[in-house]
Every structure is written in structure tokens, then in C-alpha cells.
Amino acid sequence: MIKINKLEIENVKRVKAVKLEPVENGLTIVGGDNRQGKTSVLDAIAWGLGGNKYRPSQAERTGSVVPPYLHIVLSNGLIVERKGKNNDLKVIDPNGQKGGQQLLDSFVEELAIDLPKFMNASSKEKANILLRIIGVGNQLFELEQKEQEVYNRRHAIGQIADQKAKFAKEQPYFPDAPKEPVSASDLILQQQEILARNGENQRKRQRVAQIQAEYEQQGREVVRLTAMLNAAQEKYGQLQNDLAIAQKDALDLLDESTTELENNIRQIDEINRKVRANLDKDKAETDAGEYRQQYDVLSSEITAIRQQKTDLLTNANLPLPGLSVESGELLYNGQRWDNISGADQLIVAASIVRKLKPDCGFILLDKLEQMDMKTLKEFGQWLKQEGLQAIATRVSTGEECSIVIEDGYVTGQEGVQLQQPPGEIDPGPSWKAGVF
Numbered sequence: 001m002i003k004i005n006k007l008e009i010e011n012v013k014r015v016k017a018v019k020l021e022p023v024e025n026g027l028t029i030v031g032g033d034n035r036q037g038k039t040s041v042l043d044a045i046a047w048g049l050g051g052n053k054y055r056p057s058q059a060e061r062t063g064s065v066v067p068p069y070l071h072i073v074l075s076n077g078l079i080v081e082r083k084g085k086n087n088d089l090k091v092i093d094p095n096g097q098k099g100g101q102q103l104l105d106s107f108v109e110e111l112a113i114d115l116p117k118f119m120n121a122s123s124k125e126k127a128n129i130l131l132r133i134i135g136v137g138n139q140l141f142e143l144e145q146k147e148q149e150v151y152n153r154r155h156a157i158g159q160i161a162d163q164k165a166k167f168a169k170e171q172p173y174f175p176d177a178p179k180e181p182v183s184a185s186d187l188i189l190q191q192q193e194i195l196a197r198n199g200e201n202q203r204k205r206q207r208v209a210q211i212q213a214e215y216e217q218q219g220r221e222v223v224r225l226t227a228m229l230n231a232a233q234e235k236y237g238q239l240q241n242d243l244a245i246a247q248k249d250a251l252d253l254l255d256e257s258t259t260e261l262e263n264n265i266r267q268i269d270e271i272n273r274k275v276r277a278n279l280d281k282d283k284a285e286t287d288a289g290e291y292r293q294q295y296d297v298l299s300s301e302i303t304a305i306r307q308q309k310t311d312l313l314t315n316a317n318l319p320l321p322g323l324s325v326e327s328g329e330l331l332y333n334g335q336r337w338d339n340i341s342g343a344d345q346l347i348v349a350a351s352i353v354r355k356l357k358p359d360c361g362f363i364l365l366d367k368l369e370q371m372d373m374k375t376l377k378e379f380g381q382w383l384k385q386e387g388l389q390a391i392a393t394r395v396s397t398g399e400e401c402s403i404v405i406e407d408g409y410v411t412g413q414e415g416v417q418l419q420q421p422p423g424e425i426d427p428g429p430s431w432k433a434g435v436f
Helices: 038-050 101-105 115-119 123-134 137-170 184-224 226-251 259-266 268-314 342-356 373-386
Strands: 004-012 015-020 026-032 069-074 079-083 088-092 323-326 329-332 362-365 389-395 403-406
Touching (some): 004 038, 015 038, 015 403, 026 038, 038 069, 038 389, 115 342, 115 362, 123 342, 137 268, 184 226, 259 268, 323 342, 342 362, 342 373
Parallel strands (some): 026 389, 026 403, 362 389
Antiparallel strands (some): 004 015, 004 069, 079 088
């Protein structure tokens, strides 16, 4: 990875003259009070390496008669200079051949010199950068679209199932009602059949009475008409046999009651109302069960899709363990950006920026005063462990600062002249920063 070995800055914004050798791995803090030139150091580096799009709107220090001067020595041997009235860029490689901004752009990552652009991006923008790096953006987008579609279908099915279940619960149930609606015409037909059978029974009873009367009359005739005894006796015997048969037929006759049918006919509307209510309740319960089954199937689909998303990110070459994307947002250890600590935010940002251009081994950070000493130390140790170089500013003059700038100078370098004639070596002190 390419890092910054040395830098010299003169007459850029608030900087009068600053010379610095950042630590190779870890955190180099440029300290000082407000409006002394700390941020001007970072702006100068960004301008020197990032090109004229990072040129400050008022690059030349107010009151200076000497043009801005930048001299940056990189770990790959490149020397980057901006000097002269037009601030022309000169890039010299280790072999002494000249290069230009295109050469710098090949390994300098834009976000490394403009980290706030990443830090201030929305969670979705951060997630898109990460997905672009690991090359699974389109696949994850398709899975999330599919998950949302199935989720919406499941939600609709769930609502219908709840409505059906609520409707079934609210319906009355009549256990004594028949399973199917009753037909009035069927009941009337049954009643007519019973009345016909009863009428036949009545006819038979009348026949018994008729034969009984004839028998009695004939008996009287036997007494009265002795002359006709033989004929009458024969007829009497026949009638006696007929009577026995008729009595036997009538002995087991039992009339059927039409009371229940008459009541059912009168109550047919009420009976059918109960039947329909029971049928509605049964159907609603059946529907609710079917929709619940559909809901469970869709839940299984969502679980499978989410597992695919998890597998996709698990198998991806992520810049940092714990990074993930959920619903289009960047997460770290399951937390959204605004819920993770300042140190973790810097670690995530630095990891992603490094992944964008692995050859770029440095980042610039402004305004680290919001970090306490413990957090600064943890971040510095992480940088050292990862082999990254960070140059940062902090409103402080404490021992955590690698250098302290006061009124445009590094404390102890006041008045040092940085620009040298060709071939001459600066005899001044070497200001090598210590790691925090």
C-alpha cells in the first residue's frame, strides 16, 4: 500500500510553513487551537494528491507574497509538487520520469482524501458503496425485491385470515339446527303423505263400524226370520269371518302425528336462519385455516430468501467482519450507522475506503476532538494493526498530538524556510511524528 512518507506545505490557506513525516502505520494527529491551520494541512494534502477539484477557493495564504508550495513524498518513491504562480503539478517517479494527475488517480482513492463525503452519506448510499465493492449489489437488490413482494402477499393473506377468523368467532351457532336449509314444499309433501295414510286408516275404521252394524242387524234378522235361517246363517258366518279379518287389520294401526311438521313449517324461516349461520361459521373457519396455511407457506419463502441474502453476504469478501446490508442500509454488528460509536464509524469508513483502492494506504480525517482519549487510542491501535496510515486534526495541544500548529507553523518550526533551490538539502530539523 502506498503511504505518505513526508510532506512540506507553505502558504496554503492558514499554513505558513509546516513540515511533517507521518508515522507509517497508525494515527498522526495534527493538533492546535481553532483557526491556527490544522484543517489547512489536510486541505493541502487533498489538493496535492487529488487534483485541482480539491483546490481551496482561496488557496494562497492571506498576506503572503510567495505562492503556495506543496511537496509530498510517497512510499512508492513518487514525489508530488505544486509550486509557482500557477500552482503547476509535477509528479516524478523513482526513475526520474515525469507523471501527472492520471498517475496519482490510479492509486489515490477519492474518499481517502475526502472521508466526510462517505461519513455524511446516507445509510443507503454507504450500503451501495459496500455492495459495489463486493460485487453483489444486483443480486441483493433482486432478493430484497422478492422478499418485499412475498412479504406484501403474506401480509394481505394474514389480514384476510384474521378477518375470516373474527367473522367466524362472531357468528352464533345452533347445534340443534339441521345441516342443510329446510324446504317448505318438502315439509308440506310429507304432511300430505301422512294425512293420506291417516285418511286410509279412518276409512278402514269406518268399514269396521259398517260391518259391525250389518252384523248386528243380521243377528236380529236371524231371530226374526227363522224361516230364512239357513240363508241368513250362511251369510252370518261369512260376515263373521270378514269381521275377524277387518278387526285384525285395524288392531295394529297407529296414526302419525303432524305436530312437529306443523311446527317446522311455522318455524321454517328461523330454522333456515340458524342453518345459514352455521354454514357461514363453518365456511369462515375453513377459509381462515386455508389462509393460515398460505401465510405459513409465504413465511417459509421469506425465511428462505433472507437466508439467501445472509449467505450472499457471508460468502462475500467484505472489507470488515460484521458489515452487512439490510433493507438497503449499511449495518455494522447489526447496528445502523447512527447507533455505532464514533470509533467504529471511522473503522468502518476506513475499511471500505481501503477496499475501494487497496493500493491507497492512507486516509485524511478532520475534527477528531469529539473522540475521548480511550477511543483515540483504540482507533490508533486498529490502524496500526491493519497497516493503515491516518493523518487527522484535533482541537487540542495535548500529548496525543503528533505535532501542534500555532499561527500557521508547527510549534518549534517557526520561521523555517521550506522551499529549497534545486540540488540543495534542507539543513533544518526533521519533524517526524510519533504514533498515538
